[in-house]
Amino acid sequence: MEPVLEVKGLQAAYGSSQVLFDVSLDIGAGAMRTLLGRNGMGKTTTVRTLLGLTPSRGGEVRFLGQRIDRLSPHRIGRLGIAVVPEGRQIFPNLSVRENLTAFAANRSRQAEPWTLERIYALFPRLRERERNMGNQLSGGEQQMLAIGRALMTNPHLLILDEATEGLAPLIRQEIWDCLAALRRAGQTLLVIDKYVERLIGIADRHTIIERGRVAWEGSSAELDADPAIWQRYVGL
Numbered sequence: 252m253e254p255v256l257e258v259k260g261l262q263a264a265y266g267s268s269q270v271l272f273d274v275s276l277d278i279g280a281g282a283m284r285t286l287l288g289r290n291g292m293g294k295t296t297t298v299r300t301l302l303g304l305t306p307s308r309g310g311e312v313r314f315l316g317q318r319i320d321r322l323s324p325h326r327i328g329r330l331g332i333a334v335v336p337e338g339r340q341i342f343p344n345l346s347v348r349e350n351l352t353a354f355a356a357n358r359s360r361q362a363e364p365w366t367l368e369r370i371y372a373l374f375p376r377l378r379e380r381e382r383n384m385g386n387q388l389s390g391g392e393q394q395m396l397a398i399g400r401a402l403m404t405n406p407h408l409l410i411l412d413e414a415t416e417g418l419a420p421l422i423r424q425e426i427w428d429c430l431a432a433l434r435r436a437g438q439t440l441l442v443i444d445k446y447v448e449r450l451i452g453i454a455d456r457h458t459i460i461e462r463g464r465v466a467w468e469g470s471s472a473e474l475d476a477d478p479a480i481w482q483r484y485v486g487l
């Protein structure tokens with residue numbers, strides 16, 4: 252079956268400083284892949300380039316078979332890629348409910364699309380906070396809201412950058428439980444996070460990025476069998 256996302260030899264730069272040299276990866280329908288690597292290795296730039304926010308300088312990106320590496324971020328979003336960005340970017344002056352409904356759409360034409368009710372069932376805390384403004388939420392609540400807001404577009408592909416960064420351990424666990432539930436429900440996922448041991452139990456495949464190049468790629472079983480690999484490149 253054709254992958255949902257297929258990236259081949261992706262290159263990107265900020266001005267004259269090249270940051271991605273040759274990044275290739277694919278994600279099958281309903282699969283979850285992680286992007287791993289230390290700070291500054293190019294994970295966020297990879298995501299920004301997929302979303303059209305940083306122009307690619309070479310290589311190809313295909314989404315559901317269609318070339319997207321020359322499209323605007325707006326068009327890419329409409330095709331059904333949603334992101335939970337680093338730092339969440341919740342609208343501070345909109346309520347939880349308004350944040351969730353602001354971009355609601357059915358991009359992937361789901362027979363049973365995400366609704367407010369389903370988001371509130373996934374994250375009961377958001378229901379309790381329904382009338383609170385974005386800037387009145389804890390970090391964990393903001394992350395739940397950012398995930399809920401992305402799901403409300405019913406994306407073919409959901410990308411999370413720094414999925415659990417800066418969150419308390421119990422909240423981190425809630426986010427991983429949510430990712431596992433989404434994975435079981437057939438949502439295709441690309442996740443950046445640092446906690447390799449946890450991700451091995453949830454994701455299908457992993458890509459380790461080192462200085463803008465793929466240093467290692469493989470399955471959860473392969474990564475689990477070789478902790479030296481992730482200790483070397485991720486260092487936890």
Ligand SMILES: Nc1ncnc2c1ncn2[C@@H]1O[C@H](COP(=O)(O)OP(=O)(O)OP(=O)(O)O)[C@@H](O)[C@H]1O
Pocket residue numbers: 265268270288289290291292293294295296297
């Ligand atoms: N807007 C920018 N202008 C110039 N250089 C940048 C910019 N954003 C990132 N970089 C540089 O590009 C490289 C890759 O950064 P990137 O944010 O993609 O890494 P990362 O793996 O996501 O790390 P982090 O977890 O710290 O975000 C780094 O050397 C960084 O300093």
